[in-house]
Amino acid sequence: MAELTLDGVTKVFTEDDGNEITAVDEVSVDIEDGEFLVLVGPSGCGKSTTLRMIAGLETITSGEIRLAGQRINEKPPAERDIAMVFQSYALYPHMTVRENMSFGLEESTDMAEAEIDETVEDTAELMEIEELLDRKPSELSGGQQQRVALGRAIVRAPEAFLMDEPLSNLDAKLRATMRTELQRIQNDLDVTTVYVTHDQTEAMTMGDRIAILDDGILQQVGTPLECYHTPNNRFVAGFIGDPSMNFFEMAVDDDTLVIDRFEYPLKPAQQEAVAGRSHVDFGIRPEDIRIKDPGGLSDNYQFEVTVDVVEPRGDENTIHLTFDRSVDDPVTFTATVSGLRDVSAGDEVIATFPPDSIHLFDTDTGVAVHNRTFDSEDATKQVL
Amino acid sequence: MSTETGWVGERSLFGHSLRRIILYAVLVGMGAFYLIPIETGIMTSIINPASYTGSFPYLPPLEPLVPNTGEFSLEPWQGAIDGLGQGLVNSVILVVPATILSGLLGSMAAFGLTTIDWRGQIGIYILFVAGIFIPYQAVLVPLTQFWYNVVPLQAAFQPLAALPFVESYHWKLVALIVTHTAYGLPICTLLFRAHYKKLSDEMVEAAQLDGASVATIYRRIILPLSIPMFAVVFIYQFTQIWNDLLFALTIIQFGDAAVVTQDLVGIGVSQSGTNFPLRMAAALLAALPTLLVYVFFGDKFAKGVAA
Numbered sequence: 001m002a003e004l005t006l007d008g009v010t011k012v013f014t015e016d017d018g019n020e021i022t023a024v025d026e027v028s029v030d031i032e033d034g035e036f037l038v039l040v041g042p043s044g045c046g047k048s049t050t051l052r053m054i055a056g057l058e059t060i061t062s063g064e065i066r067l068a069g070q071r072i073n074e075k076p077p078a079e080r081d082i083a084m085v086f087q088s089y090a091l092y093p094h095m096t097v098r099e100n101m102s103f104g105l106e107e108s109t110d111m112a113e114a115e116i117d118e119t120v121e122d123t124a125e126l127m128e129i130e131e132l133l134d135r136k137p138s139e140l141s142g143g144q145q146q147r148v149a150l151g152r153a154i155v156r157a158p159e160a161f162l163m164d165e166p167l168s169n170l171d172a173k174l175r176a177t178m179r180t181e182l183q184r185i186q187n188d189l190d191v192t193t194v195y196v197t198h199d200q201t202e203a204m205t206m207g208d209r210i211a212i213l214d215d216g217i218l219q220q221v222g223t224p225l226e227c228y229h230t231p232n233n234r235f236v237a238g239f240i241g242d243p244s245m246n247f248f249e250m251a252v253d254d255d256t257l258v259i260d261r262f263e264y265p266l267k268p269a270q271q272e273a274v275a276g277r278s279h280v281d282f283g284i285r286p287e288d289i290r291i292k293d294p295g296g297l298s299d300n301y302q303f304e305v306t307v308d309v310v311e312p313r314g315d316e317n318t319i320h321l322t323f324d325r326s327v328d329d330p331v332t333f334t335a336t337v338s339g340l341r342d343v344s345a346g347d348e349v350i351a352t353f354p355p356d357s358i359h360l361f362d363t364d365t366g367v368a369v370h371n372r373t374f375d376s377e378d379a380t381k382q383v384l
Numbered sequence: 385m386s387t388e389t390g391w392v393g394e395r396s397l398f399g400h401s402l403r404r405i406i407l408y409a410v411l412v413g414m415g416a417f418y419l420i421p422i423e424t425g426i427m428t429s430i431i432n433p434a435s436y437t438g439s440f441p442y443l444p445p446l447e448p449l450v451p452n453t454g455e456f457s458l459e460p461w462q463g464a465i466d467g468l469g470q471g472l473v474n475s476v477i478l479v480v481p482a483t484i485l486s487g488l489l490g491s492m493a494a495f496g497l498t499t500i501d502w503r504g505q506i507g508i509y510i511l512f513v514a515g516i517f518i519p520y521q522a523v524l525v526p527l528t529q530f531w532y533n534v535v536p537l538q539a540a541f542q543p544l545a546a547l548p549f550v551e552s553y554h555w556k557l558v559a560l561i562v563t564h565t566a567y568g569l570p571i572c573t574l575l576f577r578a579h580y581k582k583l584s585d586e587m588v589e590a591a592q593l594d595g596a597s598v599a600t601i602y603r604r605i606i607l608p609l610s611i612p613m614f615a616v617v618f619i620y621q622f623t624q625i626w627n628d629l630l631f632a633l634t635i636i637q638f639g640d641a642a643v644v645t646q647d648l649v650g651i652g653v654s655q656s657g658t659n660f661p662l663r664m665a666a667a668l669l670a671a672l673p674t675l676l677v678y679v680f681f682g683d684k685f686a687k688g689v690a691a
Contacts, residue, residue, distance in 0.1 A: 078593070078594075080593075084589075084590065086589070090590040093587075103596070107591075152594075
């Protein structure tokens with residue numbers, strides 16, 4: 001158990017024709033002892049490459065990785081005292097579950113056979129796979145193989161766990177169960193964990209902190225709520241959250257933002273943030289948009305819109321709204337409303353964009369120039 | 385409605401049965417076509433050579449009960465065992481180590497060229513592939529030169545001849561074992577490589593993270609997963625080396641070290657004519673080991689080919 005530090009870690013792949021591709025670009029993260037960090041990003045963003053560099057399966061082009069303060073760049077995987085859970089589970093097909101789990105202990109420790117047996121059985125009990133110990137992987141279901149793969153990593157009591165999309169081969173129901181269980185186990189064992197996923201729900205629900213990667217570049221590291229409410233840039237804002245944040249590219253006209261369909265008045269602080277820019281990206285999360293029945297606009301933050309499509313989810317409905325249904329290229333956006341609210345396609349409603357819930361991003365760089373009002377202390381208190 | 389269906393059913397049943405009859409007739413015909421030469425060989429091999437001339441070779445020897453079928457005798461088999469005994473022993477001494485060596489080395493080479501990543505492995509692999517295309521004829525003279533003039537194997541082998549069961553002429557078999565191993569290595573490597581490419585990279589990486597060295601990964605992970613492929617390679621190499629005559633003629637040439645294929649050439653041939661029953665018995669005897677290998681490893685072979 002130790003802290004893990006990535007310091008300016010870069011990976012450049014050289015293709016056969018001499019082209020250089022930077023898969024991971026100067027990524028720096030400090031992962032505290034016992035912390036659960038989720039590395040999240042779209043496919044091809046370099047998150048798996050980062051994980052493989054920590055494991056030692058990929059060389060590091062530049063930068064340094066330290067485990068418990070020790071540089072591990074040059075250490076072969078076998079000497080890093082790190083266990084990894086693979087997406088495909090990567091169990092040894094010719095060995096029983098017991099042999100799979102004891103393999104690492106036999107190869108990396110001097111433990112006596114009896115001691116290994118005991119450790120394996122204790123871990124099997126923790127993972128609730130005692131009855132499976134004498135079976136081969138081919139005789140197990142996907143969920144059981146997943147447990148064995150986790151058990152094989154846990155049994156070695158490593159300094160750090162690496163997990164490469166370990167739940168992505170499970171069905172939705174089992175994935176939700178395993179998500180909770182993984183968190184419980186990680187909490188009990190208190191082992192530093194780096195967890196790679198492309199699924200932002202997993203990232204939000206599991207991580208102590210999440211690190212968002214795009215195109216090899218680290219976009220933001222923070223607690224899930226920080227990343228959700230105060231994104232560093234447009235990419236993070238759009239990636240975290242489902243359904244995604246709504247974006248409108250708008251022209252700045254002094255104290256107002258203008259787009260063909262609507263105008264939006266800015267508060268003084270927001271005006272200051274956009275000063276000197278001709279355009280900004282206006283963002284608002286679907287759940288922050290308030291919907292009410294038509295009956296006159298009471299302030300400048302309200303707009304008359306039409307319901308285009310309704311996607312019922314039970315607890316809440318996602319509704320797609322448009323300012324003008326009749327034009328060829330309508331401006332549409334999504335809002336979530338209570339599942340009990342009765343709305344159907346074609347309804348005329350009034351949408352409110354509350355001024356303290358909006359985000360503003362630089363159109364060219366995507367950097368956030370203004371985020372919604374958010375106090376992490378308050379948010380934490382509410383959660384507790 | 386029901387009668388109509390029944391009638392259609394009956395007709396199709398009749399159609400089916402007619403098709404079946406034709407199918408079975410063709411199958412039986414093809415079976416007979418393949419089996420008659422072997423049957424003839426077996427029947428010929430149990431005829432007394434003295435009564436062979438003028439008999440029908442494919443009929444069982446039932447004289448004097450049935451005329452013109454020859455008289456039953458195990459004399460040809462006795463003669464074949466006497467005549468080929470030494471060659472069979474030499475062939476076993478040759479084939480077993482050569483097969484195991486080429487399989488094992490091929491598997492190790494494929495592991496090093498496929499599962500482990502290192503610079504320049506493609507270049508080495510291309511050399512292996514090129515090895516498959518070296519024609520036998522091109523290496524015959526160099527081989528003789530190599531084993532008789534370049535490498536002093538004969539002299540170096542002499543001290544070993546003092547050991548029990550080792551004869552001084554066995555040096556030629558050692559030379560042949562090395563030659564066959566080297567010549568079989570490329571194709572064995574190719575077969576194992578195809579198999580190893582299908583093994584999961586993540587599994588090998590998991591073993592690396594578990595603390596296993598390259599040698600341990602081979603011994604504890606790759607080797608046990610190669611068993612079906614070993615069956616394929618063993619059957620292939622065993623048959624190849626057992627049936628080889630060209631290298632044997634080149635390297636062993638003649639003498640006590642002659643293998644079974646060399647002995648088979650001359651058996652039953654003399655000034656007074658050809659002893660067909662003896663030649664048939666000898667041919668069957670020489671083919672028996674390859675047949676046994678197929679029988680014993682056949683199921684694993686099928687698994688390996690399907691894998």
